[in-house]
Amino acid sequence: MASNKLKITDLEFDDIKSNLKTYLSSQDKFQDYDFEGSGMSVLIDLLAYNTHYMGYYANMLGNEMFLESSSLRESVISxxxxxxxxPTSVTSPTAKLDFVFTPTGL
Known part of the structure; x- marks a missing residue:
């Protein structure tokens, strides 16, 4: 019997890859597949990398939505x-100087 549940709470690459293999091997269509074979392994790696990156980006996006956890200057300013x-940007210091030249030895 095929399992219709895929664990999506683990966002580490190795966990995602393992969960994909477990899920696919439980499906009737993929029971006889070798998931360590080069072609299937590349596809599972691709899916795992994509899921890992999307999870990372979603996490960073969530962090930028709140002032307390924002790390980008644009988000904090917004x-x-x-x-x-x-807010104002950092400005360099300025000074007004008056120079008086007295020529000597002419």
Whole structure:
């Protein structure tokens, strides 16, 4: 009997790959396949990498949605504007100098 459940809570590459192999081997159509063979292994690696990267990007996107966990300057500025704060960028120091030249020995 095929299992219709795929574990999606593990977002580490090796866990994803193992879960994909377990899920596919439980399906009637894939019971006799060798998942360590080069062709099938490449496809499972591709699916696992894609899932891993998408999980990472979703996590980073979730972090940027809140001021407390934002790490990108653009996100922090956007959140600060909603709170009525207008952040300024770092500026270099300036000084006004007056030079007086007195020629000598002419």
């Amino acid at each position: 959140h600060a504007k909603h709170l009525g704060v207008t």
